[in-house]
Amino acid sequence: MTIAYIAESAGVSVPTVSKVLNGRSGVSDETRARVEQLILEYGYRKPPKSRSNLVELVFRELESMWAVEIIRGVERVARTNRLGLLVSAFGPHDSAEMIDDTVGRRPQCVLSVAQLSEAEREQLKANGIPFVVFDPIDELPDDVPFVSATNWRGGQTATRHLLDLGHRRIAMISGPDHPYCRARLSGYFSALSEAGLPTAPELVVKTQLTREHGYTAARELLSRPDRPTSVFTANDMQALGVYQAARELGLRIPHDLSVVGYDDVPAVACADPPLTTVHQPLAEMATAATELALALGRGDDVPRLGLEIATTLTVRESTAVPKEE
Numbered sequence: 001m002t003i004a005y006i007a008e009s010a011g012v013s014v015p016t017v018s019k020v021l022n023g024r025s026g027v028s029d030e031t032r033a034r035v036e037q038l039i040l041e042y043g044y045r046k047p048p049k050s051r052s053n054l055v056e057l058v059f060r061e062l063e064s065m066w067a068v069e070i071i072r073g074v075e076r077v078a079r080t081n082r083l084g085l086l087v088s089a090f091g092p093h094d095s096a097e098m099i100d101d102t103v104g105r106r107p108q109c110v111l112s113v114a115q116l117s118e119a120e121r122e123q124l125k126a127n128g129i130p131f132v133v134f135d136p137i138d139e140l141p142d143d144v145p146f147v148s149a150t151n152w153r154g155g156q157t158a159t160r161h162l163l164d165l166g167h168r169r170i171a172m173i174s175g176p177d178h179p180y181c182r183a184r185l186s187g188y189f190s191a192l193s194e195a196g197l198p199t200a201p202e203l204v205v206k207t208q209l210t211r212e213h214g215y216t217a218a219r220e221l222l223s224r225p226d227r228p229t230s231v232f233t234a235n236d237m238q239a240l241g242v243y244q245a246a247r248e249l250g251l252r253i254p255h256d257l258s259v260v261g262y263d264d265v266p267a268v269a270c271a272d273p274p275l276t277t278v279h280q281p282l283a284e285m286a287t288a289a290t291e292l293a294l295a296l297g298r299g300d301d302v303p304r305l306g307l308e309i310a311t312t313l314t315v316r317e318s319t320a321v322p323k324e325e
Helices: 003-010 014-021 029-042 067-080 095-105 118-126 151-165 179-194 211-222 236-248 266-270 282-298
Strands: 054-059 084-089 109-113 131-134 146-149 170-174 204-206 230-233 258-263 276-279 306-309 312-314
Touching: 003 014, 003 029, 003 095, 003 118, 014 029, 014 118, 054 067, 054 095, 054 282, 067 084, 067 109, 067 282, 084 095, 095 118, 109 282, 131 282, 146 151, 146 179, 146 282, 151 170, 151 179, 151 230, 151 258, 151 276, 151 312, 170 179, 170 211, 204 211, 211 230, 211 236, 230 236, 236 258, 236 266, 282 306
Parallel strands: 054 084, 054 109, 109 131, 131 146, 146 306, 170 204, 170 230, 230 258, 258 276
Antiparallel strands: 276 312
């Protein structure tokens, strides 16, 4: 039996059930009585107060190429603190049951990659389990701790690199309407503005963060008569899609087209040619997120709930001065 099920049966929110379970105010007498009756009927018992010696890392997509880097960063801190690491994968349809299982395990803290719904956050809070959201895809309230990278600076740095090489028609294959994608795109626009170049809407494509979507966007951009001389992508998978499209169109990288990615996943160092990309320090971000969550659990004075870890540009062989026409 789960808190989420009781909340659904009572027609109230998970935070309301948590308030009843913890004897807090802010619930009407009628609602409290209804929830208490359901708790009694279902035989629900609160999990024990003591915590296990675990750090729980929650993924929504465990298949991601950068999952290993995140796990490495979390494990580093867990080992230092003599804690075990449990990796969980929440599917789109079973998150309510999964968060109840997490609460039942009583970890020292929870690190959630990309997102943690309001109901999930409230359930963790109600059970005294500290958490941090890693690289959030949604806008978060000010009181929700998170760790991300300097995405705006990363987008600006990548675009400046292409500008410094002499490129002026620089395309951007961006991602969904997530905060980090918007920040990378904003950095791209900022660098163009600094260089006195107008924004060219036809050079910006917003799509999903996959190789396939990067390929489709690149085919569209590179098939134009006035094609761009360079492409900056919101992640490395899109960049590999650009590589495929360029090959099919007979374009050589970097002689005919320069490409810059984002993330610096290990595989792109072995691409042909090796990819210039913005290095997102995933292991360092994961380390910082775990240290922040454990500090919150200890009740330490934490100066900031939101941390941004610096990105850097890794220059390889996929960028060069533009070919003279």
